[in-house]
Amino acid sequence: MRRDVFQAIADPTRRAIIALIAFQAMTPNAIAEHFDSSRQAVSKHLRILTECQLVEQEQSGREIYYTLNAKKMKEIDKWLEQFRLLWENRFSQLDKVLHTLKTQKK
Amino acid sequence: MRRDVFQAIADPTRRAIIALIAFQAMTPNAIAEHFDSSRQAVSKHLRILTECQLVEQEQSGREIYYTLNAKKMKEIDKWLEQFRLLWENRFSQLDKVLHTLKTQKK
DNA sequence: TATATTTGCAACCGAAAGGTTTCATAAATT
DNA sequence: AATTTATGAAACCTTTCGGTTGCAAATATA
Numbered sequence: 609m610r611r612d613v614f615q616a617i618a619d620p621t622r623r624a625i626i627a628l629i630a631f632q633a634m635t636p637n638a639i640a641e642h643f644d645s646s647r648q649a650v651s652k653h654l655r656i657l658t659e660c661q662l663v664e665q666e667q668s669g670r671e672i673y674y675t676l677n678a679k680k681m682k683e684i685d686k687w688l689e690q691f692r693l694l695w696e697n698r699f700s701q702l703d704k705v706l707h708t709l710k711t712q713k714k
Numbered sequence: 715m716r717r718d719v720f721q722a723i724a725d726p727t728r729r730a731i732i733a734l735i736a737f738q739a740m741t742p743n744a745i746a747e748h749f750d751s752s753r754q755a756v757s758k759h760l761r762i763l764t765e766c767q768l769v770e771q772e773q774s775g776r777e778i779y780y781t782l783n784a785k786k787m788k789e790i791d792k793w794l795e796q797f798r799l800l801w802e803n804r805f806s807q808l809d810k811v812l813h814t815l816k817t818q819k820k
Numbered sequence: 821t822a823t824a825t826t827t828g829c830a831a832c833c834g835a836a837a838g839g840t841t842t843c844a845t846a847a848a849t850t
Numbered sequence: 851a852a853t854t855t856a857t858g859a860a861a862c863c864t865t866t867c868g869g870t871t872g873c874a875a876a877t878a879t880a
Contacts, residue, residue, distance in 0.1 A: 618724035619868080623793070630797055636827065649869055651828060670826050670877040678800035685794055685801075687729070691736055692791070694784035725838080743856065755839055757858060776847040776856050 611660035613683050621645070622653050626662065626676060633666060633673035717766035719789050727751070728759050732768065732782060739772060739779040 617623055625639055636654060640647040654674055657663035662680045666673040723729055731745055742760060746753040760780055763769035768786045772779040 612724075612726070614726075614729065615724045618718075618721045620718070620720075621868090623720065627796065630800060637825090645869065646871085647826090648828085648871085652868075655828080672827070676797070676800070678797060681794065681797050682801045684790070685798070688787065688791055688794070690733065691782070691784060691787050694736060694782065695788045695791075727838090741856075742858090751838085752840065753856090754841085754858085758838075761858080778857070 611656055613660050613662060613680060614687075616656055616660045616662055617684065619653065621650075622657060625650070625653055625657065626681075629663070629674050630676045630678075633675040635671045635673055639674070717762055719766050719768060719786060720793075722762055722766045722768055723790065725759065727756075728763060731756070731759055731763065732787075735769070735780050736782045736784075739781040741777045741779055745780070 617626070621643060624642070628634065628639060628642060636647060636651050639654070640650040643650060654663060658665065658674075660680070661677055664675050664677050666675060723732070727749060730749070734740065734745060734748060742753060742757050745760070746756040749756060760769060763780075764771065766786070767783055770781050770783050772781060
C-alpha cells in the first residue's frame with residue numbers, strides 16, 4: 609500500500625487535518641472533535657498521512673501528538689514549480705518566445 | 715459530479731498529462747501515445763481535468779487540442795501558501811516566536 | 821487491583837475510481 | 851457517396867476509498 613503525497617491531499621478532510629495541526633500538534637481525539645465523522649475515521653486519515661510522511665507522531669504517555677512534516681509539503685510545491693512561470697504571466701511561454709526572438713534580432 | 719483540483723492531480727497519469735500539455739497543446743491521440751493505457755482511458759482523464767477546469771479545449775476541425783489552464787494550477791499554490799512559511803525554516807514558527815520575544819525585550 | 825481513557829486495527833459495506841471494450845458521431849479523405 | 855480518422859460516451863468490471871462498528875492493547879486513574 610504505497611502512499612503518495614498527492615493522493616493524500618486529495619481528500620478534503622485530510623487537507624483540513626493538515627491545516628489543523630500545521631501550527632499546533634494535536635491528538636487524534638482532539639482532531640476528531642473538529643469533524644463529523646468518527647474518531648476511527650480520523651485515525652484512518654492520520655494513518656494515510658503518516659504513511660506518506662506528511663505527518664509525524666510524538667508519543668506522550670498514552671497520548672499521541674500528530675505534527676505536520678512541512679518538508680514533505682515542499683514536495684507538492686516542487687512539482688508545482690515547473691508550472692509557476694506559466695501563471696506568472698510576466699514570464700509566460702509566449703512572452704519568453706517573443707523575448708528570445710527580440711534579443712536574437714539585436 | 716463536482717470535480718476538485720486536488721482530486722484531479724491525485725492520479726499520476728493526470729499529473730503526467732498536465733506536464734505534457736503544459737507548454738504545448740496536444741490532441742487526445744497524441745497524448746495517449748505517451749501512455750500504456752488506451753486512448754479512451756486518457757480521454758476519461760481529460761474529461762476529469764476539463765471538468766475541474768485544469769484543462770481547456772480548442773477545436774480545430776475534427777481534432778481537439780487540450781491546453782493547460784495555468785490559472786487553475788494557481789489554486790493549488792494558493793492552498794500551499796499558508797504552509798510555505800513552515801518549510802522555509804528561516805521563518806519557521808519557532809523562529810517567529812523567538813523573534814517576537816526578542817524584539818519585545820528591547 | 822479494578823476501571824476508565826486513548827488509541828490502533830480488523831472486518832464489513834456502499835460508492836467511486838480507473839481501466840477495458842463496444843458503439844455513435846462528426847469531420848476529413850478517397 | 852463510401853471510407854477512414856478523431857473523438858466522446860456508455861456499459862461493464864475489479865480495485866480502492868472512506869465510512870462504520872466492534873475489539874484489543876496500553877497507559878492513567880480510582
